[in-house]
Amino acid sequence: MTGRRPIRSALPGGLRGRSRATRTGVLSAGALVACASLAVGCGVVPGATGGSGGDDPITVMTWAPQDTGATNKPGMPALAEAYARWVNSQGGLGGRKLNVLTCNDHNDSVAAAKCARRAVKENAVAVVGSYSQYADSFFPVLEGARIPYIGGYGLTNTEFTSPLSYPVNGGQPALLAGLGSALADSCGPVTLIRPDTIAGDQLPVLLDSGLSSGGHERAHDQRAAEDATSYDDQSGRALAREGTGQGEPGCVVPVLGDRTGTFMDSFRRASEDHPEVRTATVLGSVDQTTINASGGASGPYEGAYVTGWYPSVGDPAWDGLKKLIKEQAFGNNDVDAADAGVQTTWIAYTVLKEVVESLGDGEVSADTVRRALDGGLEVGTGGLTPDLRWTFADKLASVGFPRLVNADVTLQVVRDGRLVSARQGAVDTTRTLQNADVA
Numbered sequence: 001m002t003g004r005r006p007i008r009s010a011l012p013g014g015l016r017g018r019s020r021a022t023r024t025g026v027l028s029a030g031a032l033v034a035c036a037s038l039a040v041g042c043g044v045v046p047g048a049t050g051g052s053g054g055d056d057p058i059t060v061m062t063w064a065p066q067d068t069g070a071t072n073k074p075g076m077p078a079l080a081e082a083y084a085r086w087v088n089s090q091g092g093l094g095g096r097k098l099n100v101l102t103c104n105d106h107n108d109s110v111a112a113a114k115c116a117r118r119a120v121k122e123n124a125v126a127v128v129g130s131y132s133q134y135a136d137s138f139f140p141v142l143e144g145a146r147i148p149y150i151g152g153y154g155l156t157n158t159e160f161t162s163p164l165s166y167p168v169n170g171g172q173p174a175l176l177a178g179l180g181s182a183l184a185d186s187c188g189p190v191t192l193i194r195p196d197t198i199a200g201d202q203l204p205v206l207l208d209s210g211l212s213s214g215g216h217e218r219a220h221d222q223r224a225a226e227d228a229t230s231y232d233d234q235s236g237r238a239l240a241r242e243g244t245g246q247g248e249p250g251c252v253v254p255v256l257g258d259r260t261g262t263f264m265d266s267f268r269r270a271s272e273d274h275p276e277v278r279t280a281t282v283l284g285s286v287d288q289t290t291i292n293a294s295g296g297a298s299g300p301y302e303g304a305y306v307t308g309w310y311p312s313v314g315d316p317a318w319d320g321l322k323k324l325i326k327e328q329a330f331g332n333n334d335v336d337a338a339d340a341g342v343q344t345t346w347i348a349y350t351v352l353k354e355v356v357e358s359l360g361d362g363e364v365s366a367d368t369v370r371r372a373l374d375g376g377l378e379v380g381t382g383g384l385t386p387d388l389r390w391t392f393a394d395k396l397a398s399v400g401f402p403r404l405v406n407a408d409v410t411l412q413v414v415r416d417g418r419l420v421s422a423r424q425g426a427v428d429t430t431r432t433l434q435n436a437d438v439a
Contacts, residue, residue, distance in 0.1 A: 058093055058356065058364050061101035061119040062345065064131040068107045069227040071257030073131045073153070073341040074334040077102040080129065082328035082335060083349055094356040096364065109137040116141035125366045126150050128352050129345030133199040135159060147366045148373060151348020153284075153341060154309075155199050160401040166373050166390050168347045168381070169309035170407045170429065172199075172255075173206050175282040177432045178307040178409035179253065180210020180219070183280055187251035190219040191238040193263060194255050195226035203255055209436035210429070219253065224263070226256060231263040235270035242277045249276035260285040261293060268300045283308035283412070284340045288419050296417030305422065306412045310347075310384050312421045313338040317383040321346045338419075347381050351388065354379045395430050407433060 062080040064073035084100050087093055101122055103115035112134035119127055120141060129151045132138060135158035142149055143164050152159045154171020183190060192207050194200040204221040211219060220241055224234045242250025254263045260281060271277055283306055291301045311317055322337050324346075329335040336342055355372045356364055378389040385406050396404045408426040412419050 055096055057097040057099045059099040059101065059122055059124050060352065061103060061115070061122070061124045061127045062129050063103035063105050063112075063115045063127065064341065065107040066104045070107045070259065071226070072107075075336055075339045075342040076129055076131055076345045078329065078332055078334040079325075079342045079345045080349075082324060082332070083346070086324050086328045087353075093353060094359070094364070096356070105132045105134065105138075107133070109134040113137040113141055119147060120145040123366075125364055125369050126352060127152075129348035131155070131341055133197065135162075136198075139164070145366065146370060148370045150351050150373075151344055153344055157202055157400065160396075160404040162403065163392070164370070165403050166351065167403055168344060168351060168385060168388060168406065170404055170409065170433075172203060172282070173401060173404065173433055173436070174309065174407045174409050174429045175284075175307045176203055176206035176255070177210040177213075177429045177436065178411070178427065179280060179282055179305070180207040180216075181213050181429070181432055182210070182305055182307065182411055183251055183253075184211050184214020184216040186248060187216070187278065187280075188248040189242055189250040190216070190253060191222055191241055191250070192219040192253045192255065193222050193224055193231070193234055193238060195257070195259075196223040197226055200226070205437055206433075207253065210432050213432045213435060224256065224259075226259055228259065229262065231259075231266040232270065234263065235267040238267075239270055239274050239277060242274065249278060251278045251280055253280050255282055255285050257285055261290040264290075264294050264300050268294070271300065279304045281306055286419075287336070287340070288313075288338050289336070291414055291417060291419060299417070301414045302417065304414050306414070306419060307409045308340065308412055309406075309409060310340075310343055311410060311426075312412055312419070314420075315383075318343075320382070343384075347384055350381055351379050396433055399434055399436055401433065404433070
């Protein structure tokens, strides 16, 4: 599509649920620093490692894929490095210096397992604010050493089932369920373009749960290579299907991570004769940078709805993160306050900070961190999420997500080339997910 897509004045009729007003405030948090290991891309800030008591340093790890042909999240370890400089310059985490391991999982199952083994070897007390789609490779290693996984990105179902996982958002389940609910009343046929991977296999049923909640038929599930350099064929097939609908125009939903922008380049060319077909996606597959690169207000994202986990980047609740970036990561383009990975890492270290502070002068180890989290500790995040508390008796345990304690999503829209809030506050997708057929 070449022209600017008209924007509907009304919000989508779906995404029903409990709204919460976004609270403002500046987060306090703890953090990290990193170098690289020759073997697996891991490193450690110089200093002692392992469980700590008194004034001994605390060691944690953050991992994410970098320099790959698929989705990359360099901003997560980069934010962690800046975060460590900040917290250590102010006396450390709970009075202790914070040592941080970082690791590149290379979007590879073998490398992900190596990252986890590195965390065990270095006696990390937690893995914090990380991204990997290979839960089956790294979780068994962490579980064997009983190392908690705090604030993963939410890519896999295991992150919402493992007793060692403490997610800070609703991951892909909440994003897709919320998006489906939002599109149910405003779209004709819906086509989901998703990676042909194990993680991608989990996406259709989640989108369908939201569509079904609004009385819409299931989306067409269209697989695509996650590292393709062109999606001309996939775009053509999706548009051919959208042209068969009656009434409302069809919607195409690409959820391809970093390759979503590549898909949209192909889609723009293919959709010139289909001006009514709309697009929608989830935060993490699109951000302001990709919208700008695709043509802004004249690009294919104009008018598209995007679900996210947190308030829009313009919310004052992000002021603390922005201040940190300005002071410790100025000039590092990887560290973007609007990036969902960076945001998740910030929140994950907020959790760690509160856990460490709750331990007082006692030992900080994987066991004590885990016991604090399992013991009912409630963590506030300054309005970026609801207060977080992890149990195995939560509302979504019945559908296989016992660790999913924050099902809130926000709805944003691309308007005049800018990603802005489409409604006030957030909406709880718990009820939608309770009806999802995730068996």
